Amino acid sequence: MPLTRQDVEHIALLARLHLTDEEKERFREQLSNILDHISKLQELDTSQVLPMSSVVVEQSRLREDVAGPAMSREDLMSNAPDAADDQFRVPPVLEPGP
């Protein structure tokens, strides 16, 4: 089932990806082809199969909850595109009121 342009716009919105008009059209076509290929999976009856939820052979385990050494705040902040007072600065989340 080919994707519509609205589908592409909806997925891009969910993924927080700004796409140009040209990208929307190209992805609509390419993603439709890929999804068409992927739909081959539907031909298998898996009603008796459990999903593979873990790759590791052994059981997952818990570790003791003790604090370890942390990375320096200065190092971590040094890559920020915009920072002030040891905090990441971002555009306003809420618009100022009237």
Added chain:
Amino acid sequence: MSELHTISVASAVKGLRSGAFSSRELTKAYLDRIERFNPRLNAYLHVAADSALRAAASADRKLSKARKTKANLPPLTGLPIAVKDVLTVAGMPATAGSRILQGFVPSYNATSVQRLLDAGIVILGKTNTDEFAMGSSTENSAYAVTRNPWDEERVPGGSSGGSAAAVAAGLAPVALGTDTGGSVRQPAALCGLTGLKTTYGRVSRYGLIAFGSSLDTVGVLAHSAQDAAIILNVMAGYDPLDATTLEGKAPKIKLNGKTSLKELQIGVPKEYFIEGVQPEVTAGVREAIAQLERLGAKIKEISLPHTEYALPVYYIIAPAEASANLARFDGVRYGLRVEDRNLIDMFSLTRGQGFGPEVKRRIMIGTYALSAGYYDAYYGQAQKVRTLIRKDFEDAFTQVDMVAAPATPNTAFRIGAHTGNPLEMYLEDVFTLPANLAGIPGVSLPVGFDSQGLPIGLQLLGPHFSEELLLQVGHVYQQAADWHTITPMTTDA
């Protein structure tokens, strides 16, 4: 010492110990070749010449002192290596081949890198990769197209194409790569190298910039099974920073070239010898299997019946995991930011401009496969079929010790051949994806050339944590065959 760049890892370590040459000489030999050939090949994105020479000088002091005092030294003291640019090295740029990480300098080492540094290694630089390791040709790098040293009009494979080209052209003795769907084995095959994909859980993923967290593994691109084993021995083992690593000490692998293959049962899966595979690849791989038989192995045809479903399963699970992992790139903490007055628009514009087309496609597929109304049909079904693919291997390994098959359906293809058609590109990985889905290890070995002089790769796949057996068989093969010793003409002299 003009031939230092052709040396094996084992001989390099020995030569450094005895003082036959210094780490500075060895490191300089590679840096000189990088300066000469990298502008053509684009194997490296970042060359760390100054820090490498400093590290080499420090290694030389330790080596010279240890020769006098007979003190024990870390096993790889002074040995140079290249690192794929999806693994973090403190103080060196880490781009993952993406514009969105331009300028990012991590302050910590990946565990794999840390263990190599603890073992005394000298890092030459960071090698090119498809953006976030998504690709089979290294053409998806935002920075440069890496060329195959065997034919510079062709791709080196991917996504560890920079590491493969570097080792094949003698710009590093050995290199780290990562393998999420074939990204070590496929470029190794296309560049005539030995490529080791480790078992999921054998080597820590800490500091590996995440793509598909249930599939990502750290591996090695080397000239021989012996060289790959030396590097694996240092990297492998439990890491508290990666809860999926296997607890306990990893066994140290010791290879013996005289080991008989008489007790060995090798399965040849009929699903990998199909129409559409380049006939010279099939013939080369069949001949290599015949050679293993002459060396004593028993060959048996087997079936891995769900092989044809590996590609669709992979292209649901890997993008689904990628769409979640890559959500962290939002212009807030590191890398690119495209300014906007509104927060959500800042996220979308940053991601829209920072990610390349293949990464966007995979984020879109993953987001779709995980979205309301489609989850069961896509992701849920893929996880179930993944169980069947793993079971195929489990069943096979009750009858045989390992599986032998082509590593890739074709030898190196021309630059630009598949860039217009993503699905065609995905098909180049059709033989390597199943091992990642099952979490098992694999080794790709050079076993000959096609009529155009391009390398052909055989892959051996074994049960979880069977690296030693796979490398051992590779080592015995490489005592009998010399394909792995042939280097490309273009960067000779």
